Amino acid sequence: MARFHTLRLERVSRRFGRHQALHELELEISGGEFVALLGPSGCGKSTALNCLAGLLPLTGGAILLDGERIDQLAPERRGFGMVFQNYALFPHMTVRGNVAFGLRMGRVPKAEAAERTDRALELVHLTEHAHKRPGQLSGGQQQRVAIARAVVLEPRLVLMDEPLSNLDAALRLEMRAEIKRLHRRLGLTTVYVTHDQEEALSLADRLVVLRDGRTQQIGTPEEVYARPANRYVAGFMGYRTMLDAPLVATDGEHAQVDLAGTRLTGLDRSGAAAGGRVTVAVRPEDLDVVAEGGAGLPARVEVVEYHGRELAVEAALSDGRQVHFRTRARLAPDDEVRLAAPAERVLVFAADDDRTRTAAANPKAVTAS
Known part of the structure; x- marks a missing residue:
């Protein structure tokens, strides 16, 4: 050959x-x-x-x-x-x-x-x-x-x-x-x-x-x-939940973001100044239902799909925006849940991040506080 x-x-x-x-x-x-x-x-x-x-x-x-x-x-x-x-x-x-x-x-x-x-x-x-x-x-x-x-x-x-x-x-x-x-x-x-x-x-x-x-x-x-380079790549690679939020504070590496009334802290990939808009991105498989009383994003279950060992769930935040997650917990429409994700599994981008990059970027983690 x-x-x-x-x-x-x-x-x-x-x-x-x-x-x-x-x-x-x-x-x-x-x-x-x-x-x-x-x-x-x-x-x-x-x-x-x-x-x-x-x-x-x-x-x-x-x-x-x-x-x-x-x-x-x-x-x-x-x-x-x-x-x-x-x-x-x-x-x-x-x-x-x-x-x-x-x-x-x-x-x-x-x-x-x-x-x-x-x-x-x-x-x-x-x-x-x-x-x-x-x-x-x-x-x-x-x-x-x-x-x-x-x-x-x-x-x-x-x-x-x-x-x-x-x-x-x-x-x-x-x-x-x-x-x-x-x-x-x-x-x-x-x-x-x-x-x-x-x-x-x-x-x-x-x-x-x-x-x-x-x-x-x-x-x-x-x-x-x-480590998707921008939010377009993230969306194409399975980050179904992508929500815009205000950037409350940043030191260039860590950021505080307000999402539907919940303060999120993480590594800042947005390059935005405080007061600017960012996008929080997370895959369905990386959002977990936390135990009752735990910290996380409050959401109400709207759609439940049976996928064998797991359920694929669409839920609404308090402001009406949808989030997608997978769980083995038995949930039904109108159930109230709180959701959290491991810091390294959540990415934050500038809300208008359509920049072209050919090198892999480091992931930006976000944690709920």
């Missing part, structure tokens, strides 16, 4: 008319790395992938492979493999024919092509289905064919565009494990596009979070999950 040391995107941009779909993306990928481009629809992640693949020309910047520019090369000359969201299989060909198609187009000798096709089918556990056509396969099996077709070419880079979005929940979990296994076993370098943060966290060595074509944060899954 062809190898490389470094793939570098230097200020890569793509414009469609007056719309800037991708704005000066800077990213360096090492050989063997798994990088996920993460964000909602329209954030620029698929545009970036298509620019890498050569399916879209750049309107600015450059792509370099081990120091040599490749952004002006045709897609077939880049040596990359592609796995599409809709699989893009040939319905009239057998599984074996689909997997071998690229080798045939590349004029690989028949004996070698047959050996590589057999090996690829074995890797994705489809040997016994080699004679079938795509329409006779399940969605998961079709996705395995698409993956085999990409890796049989022994590509320098594998590009995956939302490859699991058409599968049901159980198949997504199965295929996630399969993709990770193949990545490690074959020593692949992979760029993976997804809108699913759980998928990205479980698969990638590094995440690139995008918004409106701009990079918001680049970091390991742990960095992006535990």
